[in-house]
Amino acid sequence: MLKILLDLVNPFDEPLCVDNIPKDTPTHHILGLLHKIYKPINFDLKVSAIPTAHSAVDxxxxxxxxxxxxxxxxxMEFKKPMYMFWSKPTLRMPVVHVDxxxxxxxxxxxxxxxxxxxxxCVTSYTMAMPMLVSTPADITKLGKSGVIVSxxxxxxxxxxxxxxxxKNVNLQDFYYMEPWKNIVEYCDSWLSNFGVFKGTYVDTxxxxxxxxxxxxxFLTTLIQFFRQQITPCASAYNQTDGFDHMRNVWTVIQICIVFDLLSKCRIVTCPFIQFICYIEFNYLIV
Known part of the structure; x- marks a missing residue:
């Protein structure tokens, strides 16, 4: 009978388990019993700072x-894979029905x-959720991920x-500091740039x-460019040919596409790559 009553007030997807609660546990309110069921087994608060927020869309x-x-x-667990190229880091969280x-x-x-x-533990959860949800787009993302049912x-x-x-709730200790700290470290590292690159260009x-x-x-064009520099006579001859000029124009377009790709991935921040792209672009456009 008690389990049926608790299931009625449980907003989460998983059924409640009261077997782990001793029958002689002193409970003065149904909220106290519900809190004991929700409380993690290894609950240890060591940090009192609230971490940086990152929404689900971010x-x-x-x-x-x-x-x-x-x-x-x-x-709420955040795990990074051993090989970033084959899989993505994952944040796992409980499924909740929002009503x-x-x-x-x-x-x-x-x-x-x-x-x-x-x-x-409950206050920490309600502090973590607004970090993930700042706009309706975040609800859409979490809904597609299967962690929120609105x-x-x-x-x-x-x-x-x-x-x-x-809002206006005082939280002394944040239970999810460890996974949130790992999320912040990942977002501030070069691995996040690799994640953007992978999600944009190699997800299929x-x-x-x-x-x-x-x-x-792009690499073939670079090789041709340096070969023409080594043989200036052949280079001068090729630039007088109309067909080769059209080929150079098409190569410039390809270089622009690659340069745009590299800029989105923050790879063109390397001065050497910027210099090579600039020299080759100015050479071929002539």
Whole structure:
């Protein structure tokens, strides 16, 4: 009977498990029992700082995948793969149903943690969610990832609810500091640029083939350029030929495409590559 009652107030996708709660556990309120079920097994708060926020859309841009974590102990785990080229870093989080009843349950659990000695696992969760959700587009992304099921009729309402659910709440310790710290380190490293590159140009086999072909043409053009510099007579002869001039114009277009690709991936910040592209462009356009 108690489990049926708790399931009615559970806003998360996974069923509640009361087997791990001893029968002689002192509980003064149904919120206390619900809080004990949600509390992680190894709950250890060591850091009190709130980390930098990164929305779900921002994480997608740098190549982070968001997947459901089928557990009711409020886990949010961030894992980086061993080989970045073959897989993406993943943030796992519990599946939640967002509706008006969700807001009632979460606000009551926050109040329970604020006015009792209970640990701040629920408050930490409600602090983490607004970091991921800043616009309706973030709700759309999390919905496609399967971690949010909205029953409010619009993503705007869901975004407003999640953004405001933890306002004016005092949080002494943030439970998810470790995964959020790893997210910040990843977003600030060169790996995030590689994630942007991979998500834009090599997320499908055809894009990878097209990129390889473009780089091959670019390198071939560089080789031809240096060969013409070594043989100036042949170079002068080729530039008088109309067909070769058209070929040079087409090569310039290809160089512009590759240069744009490199700039988006922040690879052209290398002065040597900038110099080579500039010299070759000015040489072939003549």
């Amino acid at each position: 994480l997608e841009k740098v190549g982070v995948k968001i997947k459901p974590n089928k557990s009711l102990t409020w886990p 008006n009843f969700f807001e009632v349950v979460i606000r009551n659990l926050i109040a329970y943690e604020q006015y009792t000695p209970a640990d701040n 029953h409010l009729g619009s993503n705007e309402k869901a975004s407003e609810m999640i953004s405001s659910i933890c 086999p055809w894009k990878a083939i097209a990129l390889l072909a473009t780089i091959t043409v």
